[in-house]
Amino acid sequence: MAFKKKFTPRKKFCRFCANKELPLDFKRNDILRDFITERGKIIARRITGTCAKHQRRLTVEIKRARQMALLYYTSVHSADVKRKIS
Numbered sequence: 001m002a003f004k005k006k007f008t009p010r011k012k013f014c015r016f017c018a019n020k021e022l023p024l025d026f027k028r029n030d031i032l033r034d035f036i037t038e039r040g041k042i043i044a045r046r047i048t049g050t051c052a053k054h055q056r057r058l059t060v061e062i063k064r065a066r067q068m069a070l071l072y073y074t075s076v077h078s079a080d081v082k083r084k085i086s
């Protein structure tokens with residue numbers, strides 16, 4: 001291989017299809033957090049491997065969670081990133 005993969009070298013799959021029990025819900029920001037970057041961006045489908053159907057739902061739920069202040073919009077609101085910058 002041309003370059004080393006940093007993490008998750010296993011095959012990509014949709015986490016919501018693989019685990020039907022996994023709730024796709026704005027209230028579960030612990031799960032949604034896995035699909036956003038530390039800067040608060042939604043991670044692209046080609047990276048997470050989420051299927052089109054679930055990615056569409058996911059974006060809606062993430063946006064909902066942001067409005068409910070369960071997730072942050074930008075890094076300004078994230079304590080982790082704030083620490084790195086300053």
Ligand SMILES: [Zn+2]
Nearest residue numbers: 014017051054
């Ligand atoms: Zn799926």
